[in-house]
Amino acid sequence: MKVEAIDLFFLQVPDFDPLRDPVKDTLLVRVRAGQYVGWGECEAAPLVSLMAFVTPDSHSTCRSVSASILGQRLEDPSDIARITSLVQQGCANLLQMPHAFSGVEMALWDLLGKKRQEPVYRLFGDAAVFGKQPYVVVPFGTTPIETFTRIHKLHGRGIHAVKVGWGGFGHGDLKSDREQLSAAKEALGQNGRLFIDAAQVWKDDPAAANQYVPMLKEFAIEWLEEPFDPTALDAYATLSRTYGRHQIAAGENIHSVAEAKRLLSKSGIGIIQIDCGRVGGIGAAREIAGFAAHQNLGYVNHTYTSHLSLSASLHAFSNLPQFELCEYPMDETSLSWKICQDHLLLDSAGLVNVFDLPGLGVRMDIEAVRHYTQDLEISLSGKPVYRTPPLEDVS
């Protein structure tokens, strides 16, 4: 069979309120080939990625993403590798490509799995997969009590690992930051696991980060994420010497395998966090996970979108038991949660497992997708370049 259509849906919360809604928008990708349909999701900047699919070709290294995919043979995994390579060549001068392609790559795996009646990990040849302990992202509350309450609620739902951050953390008020961490730790209880996202608060200043090291040790923080700007490699190296490489994490913005390998090889970062919807899809994420394993470094997914994306992320590293955590979106009020019918729920041991179902194993909730889908029209010289496709004929 051949790739016959790439349909794009721009979804947006109609009356978005940043205080209420954790996610504002997304770009869903539906691929059709033969009698099959596959779904994927792109992070971030939905409309810019959408335009990367539908733009007329510019010069020979600046073609649309679709141009290298539509009409291509899709029978086995090597076809997806070949399509990836075609897209990389045709879009060498289209910066948005990795974000746009990630969603279609997921959809190609989903579709091929459905055709072969196999979960995606099997298409990669994995004999066994391993459950991951979920950690949930929790912004600090405005008070320690609010932080406690947020985490305690999750604890009651079986979540024993939490990543905290933001809310002014790291700006130098050590007393107040200590109270926040203390509240978080208390809410998690005895076996709780705590991580911090520093959200680049110390820019390029390792001394500012260093003064927090005793506190990080006191609360047994398992990793510190993005203490510095992504380009502050010297600061990363310095902190790595005092704090330990295996407790420094970064990488969510990475959008190529080469960039990820460089980050793991040339910096003081010990855990790489890869967003499957940004890095180029499951194949790219998987190559990075394999590289991290080979270097005895850490790997974890970065997922702030739907359980379709979460499923794609897990198929990239469920074969590697040493990477035993996963970032786990569980906000049931979000657009991201609602657009899926199926969610990767915790098993009896509190772990998250890939579905043993064809493809990614997640059915979209078409009514919810319809609810959020926006009417978009792009026309050039009076001719339509893009118009939101109908959802009705979806299987």
Place this chain on the structure above:
Amino acid sequence: MKVEAIDLFFLQVPDFDPLRDPVKDTLLVRVRAGQYVGWGECEAAPLVSLMAFVTPDSHSTCRSVSASILGQRLEDPSDIARITSLVQQGCANLLQMPHAFSGVEMALWDLLGKKRQEPVYRLFGDAAVFGKQPYVVVPFGTTPIETFTRIHKLHGRGIHAVKVGWGGFGHGDLKSDREQLSAAKEALGQNGRLFIDAAQVWKDDPAAANQYVPMLKEFAIEWLEEPFDPTALDAYATLSRTYGRHQIAAGENIHSVAEAKRLLSKSGIGIIQIDCGRVGGIGAAREIAGFAAHQNLGYVNHTYTSHLSLSASLHAFSNLPQFELCEYPMDETSLSWKICQDHLLLDSAGLVNVFDLPGLGVRMDIEAVRHYTQDLEISLSGKPVYRTPPLEDVS
């Protein structure tokens, strides 16, 4: 004054023929502040960059490019640095940003120069500027005679430096490749200077490149451009040891200062080629040129677009006399040539100089811009997000 408007124009050759037209399309940016207007040009993928300006904001590190520019104070050069920093923060997850921002950055300098009645290089504090010897890009002909004829014609117009490439060069037929170089050298005459763009023909194989080294030396090729894929850093390092670092050039696809510094520091590349319309504008290009000078390495512009872009490129390194070459687009039949009223023509010594005029010193040919401008409409939920703005009120 404040930045009041960013107007975007998508230009396309109406009946594009790749055999006839060297350029298919472009994105022009017009910025307005107070009574002033500035112009800039983005490379590449015009519609994708256009969408990066007009998209509604997604999350906090994924805002539109415009959101961080419109309404900002624009009185002196530090405002442009501040705006650049705001855009980098607001668009940390908008991959297309550097290509989109490059054009508006040029336009901000153009506008500020017009207000101050000073050329852009003076806004950077340069006391003196130096002319550059132009080299022109010439694809090999299908026969050595055709190559000779193409270059001989340029020679008659005062061009004594040429960069050749493509047409199957480097695929292993050394005899035929030798004949092509011989024809090029003959057409250029005694003081001719010859460069080769290998267009990544040897992928990651230094041995394939190495067999060409005797020929490159025989014809005194001054540099070999992009012998390998951009990620094949080991191949670059190997060739660098046999052929010499100062004769290996690359970098046209670079889109950040950090990436450029890394390429110059960690690879076997001795000459960096920077496209001002891709790298983030004049400020970014200038920082890279300064870094290259400091490391005793080479710098040259990559310009395949209009003389507006050429002017912007030159303001980034005209202060540095050691970088004595410039890539020079001179195809008068191209869209790129026609959209400008003013062109940077060769002086009596055969050199190209920046205009000593306010801003970038290049007036757009509004009739030509109108001829190529396409009607584009983007609407979301029935409301217009973008519509090609009128050209009439341009100054």
